[in-house]
Every structure is written in C-alpha cells, then in structure tokens.
Amino acid sequence: MIETVPGQEWTQKWEQFTRDAKYGELRKCLTLIGEVSGDQVLANIVAALRGPDVQLPLAQLYKARYVRRLRASVGYIYGDSIWPMLSSGETVEVIQRAMEDLVKVKVDIRLGIADEQGAVAYAEVHALSHILSGLQAFHDFQLRMKSWMALEQPVKATP
Amino acid sequence: MNKHVPSTQELRERYVKAAHGGILSECLAIIEQVAGPAAVALIASALRGPDEQTECAQNLKWEYTALLRRSVGFVDGVRDPLPIFNSAKVRKVVLKLEELRDLSEKEGGRDTAMYHYVTHIWGGLREFYNFLVVLDDRIAAGGAQ
Numbered sequence: 001m002i003e004t005v006p007g008q009e010w011t012q013k014w015e016q017f018t019r020d021a022k023y024g025e026l027r028k029c030l031t032l033i034g035e036v037s038g039d040q041v042l043a044n045i046v047a048a049l050r051g052p053d054v055q056l057p058l059a060q061l062y063k064a065r066y067v068r069r070l071r072a073s074v075g076y077i078y079g080d081s082i083w084p085m086l087s088s089g090e091t092v093e094v095i096q097r098a099m100e101d102l103v104k105v106k107v108d109i110r111l112g113i114a115d116e117q118g119a120v121a122y123a124e125v126h127a128l129s130h131i132l133s134g135l136q137a138f139h140d141f142q143l144r145m146k147s148w149m150a151l152e153q154p155v156k157a158t159p
Numbered sequence: 160m161n162k163h164v165p166s167t168q169e170l171r172e173r174y175v176k177a178a179h180g181g182i183l184s185e186c187l188a189i190i191e192q193v194a195g196p197a198a199v200a201l202i203a204s205a206l207r208g209p210d211e212q213t214e215c216a217q218n219l220k221w222e223y224t225a226l227l228r229r230s231v232g233f234v235d236g237v238r239d240p241l242p243i244f245n246s247a248k249v250r251k252v253v254l255k256l257e258e259l260r261d262l263s264e265k266e267g268g269r270d271t272a273m274y275h276y277v278t279h280i281w282g283g284l285r286e287f288y289n290f291l292v293v294l295d296d297r298i299a300a301g302g303a304q
Contacts, residue, residue, distance in 0.1 A: 025196070026199055026200055026203070027187055030184060030203075031184050031188055034184025034185075035184070039181065039183045039184055039232070042184055043206070043233050043234075046203040047206050049203050049204055050205070050279055051275075052210055052272075053209055053211060053273075053275040054272050055270040055275060076200060122212045123210035123212065123272055130207055
C-alpha cells in the first residue's frame, strides 16, 4: 500500500495554475505566485511583462524569445501560440539564453561596437535585466511549487 | 449562515491598506474584482520604468512609474512618492501623460522607446484611474461591491 499526503493540495494548485495560464487568467496566476514566492518575486515578474521599449529588431527579438514566453507562462495573453514554460528545466534554458544575450550586449558596449552613445545598447541592457529578473522570479516560483509538490508524493511504500 | 459581502467602502479601505503595506498581489486582486482582468494586464505592463537611461527618461520614471508602483503596492525603495488614491488627482496625471504621448509621437514618431514607454505608463495610470472612479461611483451610490 502506498501512503500519500491527503489532498495533494500543491499538485492540484499547480495543475490549476497551468490551466489558468493557458486560459489567460493573469490575476489568478499572479495571486498564486504571490502566495508561494511573496510579493517581491511577483513584482519582478510583472515588471518583466512589458516588452523592450527599444523598437529595433534585436530588442523585438528579445521580446519574442523571452517576454512572450513569460507572458504565456503566467496567463498574460489569450490564445497565443507561444509555449508556456511548464517545467523549471525549460525556464533554466530560457534564462541561460537571455543571459547570453545580456552578456553579448554588455561586451558590445565595452568594445564600443554598440551605437555611438550607447543609448540603445543601455536600453537593451535594462530591458534584458528586467526580463532576466522576471524569468528568475518565475523559476523561483516553479522550484517552490516543485518542492512542495514533492512533499505530497508517495512518501513510503509498505508491503 | 450568510457570508459577509464587503461594502465598496470596505473594499476601498482594504485596497488602500494593501497599497500602503506593499502587498501587490492583494491590490491586483481588488483591481481585477472591480475593473476586470484587462486592467490588471495593462497596469502590470506599466510597472517597469523606461528602458532608456537618459536623465529625461529617469525623471519621467520618478514622476509617473514610481507613482503608479506605489499606488498599487509595488514598493521600490525610499525614493518612492506617496501613493495617490484620489481619482481627480490621478486624472490630472493621466491628462499630462496624454500631452506627453502626443508630443513624443510628434517629435519622434511611434517607433521610439520614449513613445513606447509613455504609452504604457499612460495606459496603466488610465486603468488605475478607471478603477478609482468605479470605486467612487459605487460608494456614492451606496451599493455593495
């Protein structure tokens, strides 16, 4: 016989969260994030939901790569074809990619490859920094959910 | 047993308390309850400051973004201004931003970082204004939420 923690509350909450994200229930998703990870983590996520202000192709590429993924993962959009980040591993991959982009922009600034006054590049750094904070905050939420769900998994098997 | 339905006045007081306490999730939940999910999305999108790191853009951040942040419980630090819960005062800020948006469009067009920022902060503050107006109207009408 396998003993489990009754209710499996967090597993059910996670399943509900993924459904809410899919159906664009932004506020419900944000409420659970606030409940699980606190309002500072939540603040980092909401501050990342806007795309970059810079309207140049590279910045818009960041939007497509990262902002839309984050939006889809927290129910910001309705019926978008972008995949949400359903697992913490998936989020880590996206974080790594965003970090690589951030490093590249910073190197371009240091080497003077960025635009003359660096204004666009600095704006990109700002946008990417916010995006990264948001992605890392979402990852924090996923990890907490994962550990709480793990506590609800079968704890021991008895003959 | 009947469940207590909070009056709009109680809801407003809860909101103000949450904003002062920096409880973003509670503020967003009340905004959604009153103004709907689109309002939450627009406000969330407006909470980031401008990406541009120029002095002008940063001044705008302290004038507008910080104000919205503080008024919805997104605490950002000691430089934050006091929150505003007076709809007439928020309306004045929204109107100022409309002028700024038009000016920004005239000077640089729509494909600029400044226009993008101003459009977002204007949209967020406008939704916040609408939320306050709905609360005020309901309180004036004396109805429950």
